[in-house]
Amino acid sequence: DAMVIQNPRYQVTQFGKPVTLSCSQTLNHNVMYWYQQKSSQAPKLLFHYYDKDFNNEADTPDNFQSRRPNTSFCFLDIRSPGLGDAAMYLCATSKLKIGRAGNQPQHFGDGTRLSIL
Amino acid sequence: GENVEQHPSTLSVQEGDSAVIKCTYSDSASNYFPWYKQELGKGSQLIIDIRSNVGEKKDQRIAVTLNKTAKHFSLHITETQPEDSAVYFCAASLAPYSGGSNYKLTFGKGTLLTVNP
Numbered sequence: 001d002a003m004v005i006q007n008p009r010y011q012v013t014q015f016g017k018p019v020t021l022s023c024s025q026t027l028n029h030n031v032m033y034w035y036q037q038k039s040s041q042a043p044k045l046l047f048h049y050y051d052k053d054f055n056n057e058a059d060t061p062d063n064f065q066s067r068r069p070n071t072s073f074c075f076l077d078i079r080s081p082g083l084g085d086a087a088m089y090l091c092a093t094s095k096l097k098i099g100r101a102g103n104q105p106q107h108f109g110d111g112t113r114l115s116i117l
Numbered sequence: 118g119e120n121v122e123q124h125p126s127t128l129s130v131q132e133g134d135s136a137v138i139k140c141t142y143s144d145s146a147s148n149y150f151p152w153y154k155q156e157l158g159k160g161s162q163l164i165i166d167i168r169s170n171v172g173e174k175k176d177q178r179i180a181v182t183l184n185k186t187a188k189h190f191s192l193h194i195t196e197t198q199p200e201d202s203a204v205y206f207c208a209a210s211l212a213p214y215s216g217g218s219n220y221k222l223t224f225g226k227g228t229l230l231t232v233n234p
Contacts, residue, residue, distance in 0.1 A: 004160075042206060042224035043161070090160050105151060106222060108160035 003027050006091050006109035013081055014117050021076040021112045023091030032074040033106065034066060035090040043090055049074060050096060078114075086116045119144040121209050123225025131233050136197050138228045140207035141189040147209040150190045151222070152181060155204045164205075165192070197232045204229050 005024045013019040023032065030051050035043035047056045049068045063085070065077040078085055092106040120143040130136050142150075148169035153161035167174045167181045167190065174181050180193040194201055208222040 006160075040227070042226045045221055048221070092160075105163045105166060108153070108162070110158075110160040113158075 004091055004093055004107050004109035006089075006112050008112060009110065010113050010115070012115045012117060013078075015083065016080045019078050019081055019114065021078075021089050021091075021114070023074045023076075023109055024072050025091075025093045025107075026072070027093055027095070027107060028071060029093035029095045029107070030071070031094045031096045032068060033092040033094075034064075034074070034076045035092065036085075037088045037090055037111070039087075046076070081114070081116050083116050086114055088113050119147055119209055119211075119223040121207060121223050121225040123207050123228060125228060126226065127229045127231070129231045129233065130197055132197060132199060134197055136192075136194045136201070136230055136232075138192045138205055138207070138230070139189060140191070140209075140225050141187075142209040142223075143188070144209070144211075145185075145188060146211055149210045150181070150183060151208050152179075152192050153206045153208065153224075155206065155227075157203075161206060194230075197230075199232050199234050202230055202232045 003026050007022050031048060033048040034046045036046055037043040045057055046060045046064055047066050063079050067075045076089060088111045090111045091109045094106045095104045121140055123140045128136055151166035152164050154164045155161045165176050165179050165181050167183050169185055172183055178195045183190040204227045206227045207225040210222045
């Protein structure tokens, strides 16, 4: 059963037209991440939520925003998509345990491939 | 910040042969090293991970070795099968002993493994 679900799998939008990608999880993980992955490149972290705390990467453009209304859902909003924003967008979750338990594995969804016309 | 280098970028082997992918990292404080497999059009799947308190971990045909002194870790796949063909990503992160955002994964650029029947 899918544990990190991204919708839609494929999204086409017009240049400059706002678009929202969604992610839901059934793992009850307290951390949710959004990555951008362009062709033949490594996933690049855009931002993540630790519970309700939003953590933006320093080089993430202002054009990218995120919302996490509850534990299960997280959204990626692109306010004015440009041609350079065409990519695969990956959502991931993990359970963060402070202390000796250390870092826990990140679980990825299948991604949303965004195309810009 | 952390920097992860991954080699080779492409690897082609015959079915039944072994495949080795190597990664180096720059931050000696990193202590968690996962490997992800990404099949075409899908998100990344964790296949094995290792923490800095062990030097080797094995799971059936997959093994990972870690050399903390040299700051490198490697993925070993034995008896390769065509279904092993995918892009493999290594990553490194810090354990969140003190909270904050120092548990982010830094990915290598990926290795495209092709197993020829």
